[in-house]
Amino acid sequence: MIEHRRRRRGGQEAEISITPMLDIVFILLIFFIVTTSFAKEFGVDMNRPSNAPVKEQKRTEVIAVRIVADGRIFVEDRAVDVGAVRANIESGLARKPQASVVVVADRAADAGLMVQVVDQARVAGAANVSLAAPAG
């Protein structure tokens, strides 16, 4: 009692105790420290043509890259190596600059190969790379 009054007179203005706030802030801080994970995922964007009715696709030119089940790659029906995909798409784009690249990958082909082909097409400068499954 006496202590209290003495303090009041000494400090002049009334003080709000910040201890409970500090407790809450620390608990929040610990929660966020524990739950934060800084693992960054790196990825390549994939366009998948939708099943919706095709819009404005009729006139655009297409460079088709096929990946067959055993891993062979065909750029416009020419068998090429993974390393040569980029050069082939570049020359294809030089002939038809507006073309979009469609990667038609067999369902049994390796996903790694498909990612590499899409990546190489993008490196070659194709603005629009999409991924399709072969018909049938």
Place this chain on the structure above:
Amino acid sequence: MAITRRRAADDEGEISLTPMLDVVFILLIFFIVSTSFVKEPGIDPQRPVAETAAAKARGNILIGISEADAVWMAKRRVPLEDVRRLVEAAVAENPESSVVVVADQRASTGTVMDVMDRARAAGVTTVSVSAEPQA
């Protein structure tokens, strides 16, 4: 002047908490902003290497596909039919999230495409496939 008066009043010296509080708040805000609640798929497949791989800051729905085409989400192996429902639930939790398919490079393309189609059917517009950036 004020300090002297106060000292005399409460006898024991007090440590000012204000600078500590400032630091704690800055840390708190930093962690709140940087937290993204990524749901780890539970497997760590061998990712393909790609030159155009870019960091996916918003990619917080990770779907793992193992070498044997098993689909993993949130540390559990899930059947392919459940992917859509699980992605829908994750999107409802955080509408800004995007999907990153973490596929092993020997997984089959068909499974990757199936998972991507289901993620898209669940309403996620940006789906990407995880890759290792080239050193």
